[in-house]
Amino acid sequence: MRLGYGIRSAQSQQVSQGGGLPSRQDIAAEFQWRLEDMYASNEAWQQDVDAVGGLAASLQELQGKVGESAENLHRALSLQDQLEERLSKIYAYARMRRDEDNTNATYQAMADQAMSLWVQTESAKAFLVPEILQIPNERIHAFLDAHEPLQLFRFELEELLRQKPHVLSAEQEALLAAAGEMASAPQQIFTMFNNADMKFPTIQDESGRDVELTHGRYIQFLESKVQSVRKAAFDAMYSTYGKHRNTLAAIYAASVKKDVFYARVRNYESALQASLDDDNVPVSVYDNLLKAVHESLPQLHKYLELRKRALGLDALHMYDLYTPMVGDVDMTMDYPQAVEVVQRAIAPLGAEYQRIASEGLQSGWVDVYETKGKTSGAYSWGAYGVHPYILLNYQGRLDDVFTLAHELGHAMHTYLSNQHQPHVYASYTIFVAEVASTCNEALLTHHLLQTTDNQRIRAYLLNHHLESIRATLFRQTMFAEFEKLTHEHVEAGGSLTPEWLCETYYHLNQQYYGAVCTVDEDIAMEWARIPHFYTPFYVYKYATGISAATALSQRILTEGQSAVEQYLGFLKSGRSDYPIALLKRAGVDMESPEPVRTTLELFGTMVDELAGLLS
Template identity: 70%
Template sequence: MEPLHRPNEGGGSSNRDVLTRDKVDPQYKWRLEDMYTSVDAWDADANTVLKLGEELAGLEGQLNQSADVLLKALRLQDDLGQRLSMMFAFARMRRDEDNTNPTYQALTDKAMSIAVQVEQAKAFLVPEILEIPETQLRSFLHANTELQLYEFVIDDLIRQKAHVLPTEQEALLAAAGEVTSAPGQIFTMFNNADLKFPMVIDDDGEEIQLTHGRYIQLLESSNQAVRKTAFEAMYKTYGEHKNTLAAVYGASVKKDIFYSRVRGYESARKAALDDDNVPVSVYDNLIAAVHESLPALHKYLNLRKRVLGLKELHLYDIYQPLVSEMKVKIPYDEAVSTVGEAISPLGEEYQRIARDGLKSGWVDVYETKGKTSGAYSWGAYGVHPYILLNYQDSLDNMFTLAHELGHAMHTYYSHENQPFVYSGYTIFVAEVASTCNEALLTHHLLSNTTDPQMRAYLLNHHLETLRGTLFRQTMFAEFEKLTHAHAEEGGALTPEWLSNTYYKLNEQFFGAECVVDEAIAIEWARIPHFYNPFYVYKYATGISASTALSQKILNDGPEASARYLEFLKSGGSDYPIELLRKAGVDMESPEPVRATLAQFSSMVDELASILEK
């Protein structure tokens, strides 16, 4: 399972000199020793994985013999998956502590290499299962009660049968995995380890080095010159590498198209959505609904321009808090306490598990030199979940904590209540758990203030969350749709084409009320999510679903909370659309998206009524 990232940029240290890891108090570091106490222990598991892979490969040609042989193969696959996910998570998270550390660069590469060997070893499995007549598969399931655990897995394989290749071809694709993962790996190393930003001037007039973690903090400055300088320095740096970054991203898109075509899909987008059994209409409905509601975004931008007293609103002006005179400083420990209170509608058990986890080695809190930027949650079956932060003492970072804690609790409940085969869940539902926590935090904070200025601050923050998660991620999703379609039609993804396309989208989304600065055209080059194809739209659908569910939790009480917790416990035991339908939201309808966009519009009006009295 890949790490679950928060969509909004953030993280970083407020200190001028980024800390080295040894200067951070151990209570604010995650405890990766809970996975492996040493690299030697990791190596031992690696050897076991290779042996299990050989054992699984030895079953090739035998799956149709009996239900017992099929069960043995599926159990071996689970054992391999569980061990390999632990190995990969440990190696990657150790590397994420310091991307310049050669030991964990090498361990991550080794994990990738072993994963490819395992994929080759089990490449026969799916094609061979699908060669068994469906009537025989059904008789196996009927005859062996232990095999019935895998009924949903087998049904899903049958659903996707047309896109599964013969064994030899599946083995060839598996062998190519290490090569085809290269674009994302190259971008990660370039972006986190090699890319160096210039010195800029901060709010105090002092020179500091621009970092990923400090960028958004600088854009939130009340000094437009500080915002502009940081914005231009960021994109000038990426622009200096535009040819390399276009080549890397272009290779990633070509990889997506290659896999979709060899599997017989009409497009890379269709292939990506089919994994979750999500209709392409859900993706298109999202884009259409957001375009319908762009006037609400423009209304918000116009309010921002009026309140900030700007003749022209630039893209570097849209992150500054509108209630700029309020300095809300929230140390990490205070954030932990406040988030713990906010999630009380989900019940005492949820609260207790979350609070205990945050004090028990789940979280790596502060930015340090070489550490991967941003925030994510990750976990491996058999160990507690983990959270990476780059915490600053800000309201936004408290919301990031709530967001990642939502992911972590989803992982906790899923792992506690599902066997390994169904313990993973898709991003489509993952973003519901994270943004539901954010919605509960917003409600808690708004309910506990009578200060109009604080209320305005919180409304502004929630509007920014919706702007960043619903509008911005949908714009990203549309960019992905355009880039893949262009390449599928034979077009070249040159830096010029990518930048022109991205700039036009920004004009569509922001141009009615905002100066669309030329520098923004290169922003596509710094978005890591683009290397996980057709991923970002799930942030937008997720926040729409969570808006509906959080309202049910707050309005309907324990019954709705119990339904929600059952959703968290369900893991990947059904398709995401069905899991959400059971929880009370129909995402095949555009209504949850429209309702969230309507909430955005009404909150703009409420904010205006406070700020323009």
């Protein structure tokens, strides 16, 4: 298939034109996700909410008796699993309903109710893990040998024993669980402030029209061919955040203090170690990533020099990093066309994978367009027993096509894990969460390059892939370094004032970009708009994920069926083993820095190829 460029549907034009955003009722049903597949109505959701109390009561009846027999241990774990499955569905539905329109009071209340129920239930079952850990290890192994149904929970029990030094007494665990709602407050406050209350000014677009700046349109403006538009969007975005710098610093500081508190009470050396231990990932993996990227900063600087020359700029600013270097290739496409392109790109993964993805994209999995009050960005989510869902804010840019491929990778990983694992092992860990999504992006890049013989288009695609590596490997590693510094600062007794945060973040930008870029002062406020910082030490997994995905996609394309089978086996594995072990079986060793270095070497090779095409 050959791509058509510069085409948008009427629906896409409606969302992308200047003026206010459309309301949800203005969007055709075919472009909305179908949450009714999860719950037919809000009343059905409430019925599940009401049923949770009975399950929690049944579990609590076993308190003090869990270690008496293998049967009691099995029943307790089964009830916990049922509770978690039910709660995950309740919470996902409420949050996704709210994400449709964050200003809707009904959905706000449902999301709050779901969070409260989660915290209450966590408190009710807080006794279980400490009680299990009071059972001697040899007795647990004897239970496993004697009671076949308990085998389902063998890996979970072994994982509990591994984390035994970090689990507190039943009373202490109950207290921590009861504090869970307060602990989630910084993230909740930031989400509401950022999505519902934050208002941005209008700026003038390329045609001189006044257009409202939104989260969804910000990157679109930064990709503009007109530098004044890019600068206006950049200035408007960060001046708006700057007006709230004290509030945002206080919110983020509270989040970091929460991370440090939980790490200390659970006897970890640091918040970093505590976060990585959930995946049984050694801190050396994190440190190796930072080291490898630091070593390769000259490759980034070589790319920035090429960007500066290609754009014909005397000075390269931070708002010049996203606009395509190959300016006369317009690769916009409407959403149905993007779906077709992505389906063709994933063909190397086999007919069954293609069929499931195709059916899902046409069956209410995806919420496509930006609307008033809708949560910004993109994600894949869902609940066990129901197909996955994808939230987009599709604008018709090439980045949006890659976002579709990315989130479809998440959704397919979820779908296959759910199909092949029991609930207790279906939810894969965050460490591997970005592998399937980024592998899809690599396959899309390969497909796009294979379906054109136009050198200008090829240069454009290379530029896009280089930007993907810059944004995912270099940029996310810079974010990861910022997180490490903020948490270490608090652990050393420091205070996260607006001045310290801005100075630290600006210094990192100088380190990563300053050799070539004019590091504009306003970039110092960028930390304030990164929602992932409220999920501690998450972003580094984007960087390790793209490294693993690059290696896996190359194996799929060069080795064919044998590599595909190993890869699909990985997607079907959920969290039935530790993530590093699962990736090793798929063919990549993340304890070694080599996957990161390989991706960075590929980056350098692609910079050279692009330089040749643009010369």
